[in-house]
Amino acid sequence: MTVVADMFFHHYGRIIVVLSMLREEDMGNYSGDELALLCKLQPFIEYSLNVVYLTQRQQERTSNTEKDGLAERELDVIELLLSGASNKAIxxxxxxxLATVKTHLHHIYQKVSVQSRSELVxxxxxxxQG
Structure with missing residues (x-):
């Protein structure tokens, strides 16, 4: 069995990231001091995610929208595709x-001028990177 401590990070009240820390059962439960430390770290990590990660992510989405004319939903599909999600999972x-996901992918391929999932990724x- 595994012992788990989860940290939830929010942006305007919406959960944007969940960080799960796992340890083997023989290591014991998280101590009160360890949990207190995680509680102290949580606001700093949440702030960093909101200021750095979300800002960069929005800039990347805007850049892709402007460059290739991708719609917001198409960008959502691409993000899930990059995470390794199958069409069914998307x-x-x-x-x-499923049919709509395939239609989105077809439109994305046309807009980005690629022929396959791997070429798109x-x-x-x-x-x-550029």
Whole structure:
């Protein structure tokens, strides 16, 4: 069995990240001091996520929208695709249905001028680095 401590990070009341810390059962439960330390770290990490991560993520989304004319929902599909999600998993997460996900991917391929999922991922990662 594994012992878990979860930290939830919010942006305007909405959970944006969950960090799960796992340890083997033989290491014992998290002590009160360890949990208190995590509680002290939580606001700093949350602030960093909001100021650095979300700002950069929004800039990347805006850049992709302007460069390739991608719609917000298409960017959502790309983000899930980059995380390794299957079409079915994307459909479950975004709730549009599998056929709609395939339609989004078809439109994305046309706009980005790629022929495949792997070519799309390589193109997006290259753009993020440049």
């Amino acid at each position: 459909a479950v997460d975004l709730c549009p249905g 390589a193109n997006v990662l290259l753009n993020l």
